[in-house]
Amino acid sequence: MTRHEMTGNEMSPEARGGMERHTYDVVVIGAGGAGLRAAIAAQEAGARTAVVCKSLLGKAHTVMAEGGAAAALGNRWPEDSWKVHFRDTMRGGKMLNNWRMAQLHAQEAPERVLELEDWGALFDRTEDGLISQRDFGGHRYARLAHVGDRTGLELIRTLQQRTVQLGIDVFMECTVTDVLKEAGDREGRVAGALAYWRETGRFITFEAPSVILATGGIGKSYKVTSNSWEYTGDGHALALRAGASLINMEFVQFHPTGMVWPPSVKGLLVTESVRGDGGILRNSEGERFMFDYIPDYFRAETADTEEEADRWYDDKKNNRRPPELLPRDEVARAINSEIKAGRGSPHGGIFLDIASRRDADYIRKRLPSMYHQFKELADVDITAEPMEIGPTCHYVMGGVEVDPDTQQSAVTGLYAAGEVSGGMHGSNRLGGNSLSDLLVFGKRAGEAAAAYAVTSGQQGARPVIDEVDVKEAQASALAPFDVAADASGGSENPYTIQQDLQQSMNDLVGIIRTAPELERSLEALRQLKERATRMVVEGHRQYNPGWHLALDLRSMLLVSECIARAALARQESRGGHTRDDFPGPDPGWGAKNLVLTLDASGDGVDITEQALPVMPADLEQLFQDT
Template identity: 70%
Template sequence: MSTVERQSWDVVVVGAGGAGLRAAIEAREQGLRTVVVCKSLFGKAHTVMAEGGIAASMGNVNEGDGWQVHFRDTMRGGKFLNHWRMAELHAREAPDRVWELETWGALFDRTADGRISQRNFGGHEYPRLAHVGDRTGLELIRTLQQRVVALQQRDFGETGDYESGLRVLQECTVTRVLTRDGAVAGVFGYERETGRFFVLDAPAVVLATGGIGKSFKVTSNSWEYTGDGHALALLAGAPLVNMEFVQFHPTGMVWPPSVKGILVTESVRGDGGVLRNSENRRFMFDYVPEVFKAQYAQDEAEADRWYADPDHNRRPPELLPRDEVARAINAEVKAGRGSPHGGVFLDVSSRLTADEITRRLPSMHHQFKQLADVDITREPMEVGPTCHYVMGGVDVDPDTAAATGVPGLFAAGEVAGGMHGSNRLGGNSLSDLLVFGRRAGLHAARHAAGLPAGGRPVADEAAVAAAAAEAVRPFDPPAGAAPENPYAIHQELQQTMNDLVGIIRRESEMAQALERLTELRRRAERVGVEGHRQYNPGWHLALDLRNMLLVSECVALAARERTESRGGHTRDDHPTMDRSWRRINLLCALGDDGRAALTRRELPPMRPDLLDLFEKEELAKYLTDEELTGR
């Protein structure tokens, strides 16, 4: 084994998206030496693809908004499976995080009187998304990136060293969280360009690696989203929660095939876009669930009143939560009323002028013109569901973002579970990563600072050697059979998850998926790659396969176990929501044999003052009789 460089830090942040950068900023502000490790280039995180806005109840467009309304919308969107404490903290703190971004230089769109503008989005009662056209994620990353640079410049002014306080390691992959006696001791990783191994010794690690979408064939996610943080937590001994809940965004591009799955932002519908089938009919009126009928328009006349007066209490059904819209589109396509390429039509040109479209939706106009030769100022887009987000993730403490069972491990953003319940509302992802990114960085710093002198766990050489041996194993596959191709296994994994654990699920198909995943894991042990560690994408994928297969098994296991339909989890053989499942979380952990296993855990009862924010009739549709009696 080649020499492994070791560095000593206080806090390691894995991931440089919104959650990772916000965590790193907070840890450094607490005076801790912090290093960020990112798989891509600094500033190229997948957060830039979050286009619509940041959900925060600032009340700039409608003064009736407040944290209580945002909390209520979030719980309704998640079908009450959210950890209510996370939803409460998120709703309370999101406005402060947005205003903080503005003080750091974020340039938001403005209202006529100069306040931060906010737009409508699915599932939100009021216009709530602070936005920068349809490029909000890009502005968020740019602002946090500049804040990191400012902190580095401050450190340089104090120490004469740019990298002594806050450092960013670009194009590096972490393959193991190292532990000592069950507590975090640092991470093992490698440089993607050179293949050089390194260890970052630290008593606190924040996972902020995003999602799992590259396990699915049709996805809006970028290449980095291979479930790294989810797998790192599992392998370190922390459980995952709610992994059955995968969100299929209702609007991804469906044509041409080379761009299938690329996101079409919900801003299009928030700004007036309507969905039509091949018969030119606005079909969403047919799919408003009973629980939402008081809030959503039942016909075009009611919807038109909302467009004329956004304070009108019945919103267009295109602004239903994402899970409802995705299922409706799927149903129209299956019924033979889809567009020529297997989607439906999304039309914004009938509602907005060409100038308004190019001003408010510049990225979408450019995206369709360049990639599909469609001018959305004149013609509709073809869209369909695409794997977009995982509501499940590392099981964390709501207040501290600390991972269950592994002292020193923290998680924030999409890699953390609990906040969104069974379905995430649009815009809540960006405020989630800001709120809990800050909390993760704060408590990681406090954990590291609170350890006694000489009391930090340090990984021994045997653990480092084992991590290095694991990383180079694809260069020396087991003898006796032809080496497996990592690209072939990845394609089979994506097809399996797409076909058998997708938007509509059945017991027999998930059982079949688990059999295939077991076989794919066996084959992945025989993966072989040629060449050396420099510039070797086949080797990178071979290592990523471990993570994708682990996490996919957790998704399929939990989806088979939950015998109801709720949020992003739709069971064709159990089509209704079952109140007896309302407080049940499924935890997925690795056993001694390295296989995933499930346990059940009940959510804590919601505080009475939070229950009082809902009508009793609404609660009766979600809560158990015991919870209602307790109220």
């Protein structure tokens, strides 16, 4: 099925004054799990819905979420419940989560997973024929519904099939550059979006009262990342420029296990399922070092000896989990410490060993993607030898500030779901919570966006796009073609700027941070933004990846500044934010969010503090009971 066959209401550019235009009730930006689930919900609610995505349908980064979707189904452990899942999520996020989002997620995740099964998802099964659930770090019970280690792929396949079945229009290889506001009121409601076809460079306008951001994360601002090429912070930047706010952008999760060799695949994700199925971490001296890094607040739940940890996999009744299954931030910091202490592997990582723990048939059955990934890309047989792995930029917990029940931002008609939204995961996301998060809040965003769009239509007051804004947005997007080399600084290449940005973020705003390094990063970002004004793109708009990157850099530079400013402001260590000069958590900082908005110039960001929502007494009691 081609792109054009999926855009059913296409109108010729000639018929609309030279620009392709479409009218919908809801436009979803992004075709990952959150975007597709939102589109399905909106369409089923009666809204005319379109999905716009930078890549091809089915190629979203969600396919790389391999381990499973966390949901308290209780198939392995009948003792599991939404309350335990809620408590695990809040503790994993170091209590900085929006409690209402964590509650809704834990309560609704089982229904969303069973819904996928009704739509044709083929999950692994228990001996009794129920959906199988595996262990993951930070979860008290085995609760990840999975399909081998290819769960994200199956999720996308199922949602994609449902999307096509419902007749939802999909605009593939199409990039949104701006969210457009109501004519005559730039502080008012959303009216649509401007995009361009990546193939031809032609602009396209979407008129819609509801826009849902489902664009994923920010990882391509870092040199070493598990993220795919689409993850350039588009949704975060679109929200800021539209007048919405971001929260807690300092919290960037570095997944403990990314490939470190060969260099061409450095950072590529090694699923947490390897550790969930028995893999252990060793340093260059052969020591299983995670026993030295168990935090006090997990001491009662974590095995203290190798014998106790090994026994857990065969007899889990004592529930004293191996230290390799601590939350990701704890494991990543431990690995980083071992490497810095000179106990790393030959290529700058450490060793992840499942070969000595499980037989070859078990590994190939449970971890087929990992077996093929290492065999084909690194010539390593994980059934016979350990993997070299290290931390890789993986996920941003911060994002668009949204209403927990509807996912609407501060801008009327603008919604966000999935990784681009903030609040759900606090300062650190537990593995497996991302897939169930995007299902739960994708559905909620789609339903809320559809309800608002239908209501605005019934009232006869659908917002109208300002044509002046459209022309300004077009001119801004085309600016790199018009920049001429000046005598003082000359022209700049977007690829060079991206390389320098990634190096700066990797070196100065990485897994361990200090005030002097963060201040240097802000100065580096200022210089990069100035250089970006001199970016020159050669050639024409057709098939021009340099132009695409120049537009992506607008988002990457803005979002990187948000991360660095928030990291400098938060003077404590918590979850995915570690300050070497403030090594512990601070109760004062644990009671507030950092909110970022676009400044008056429109080129930088302002930062303010905001009190964390107060958890109700009945939910607070869950933590006192433990």
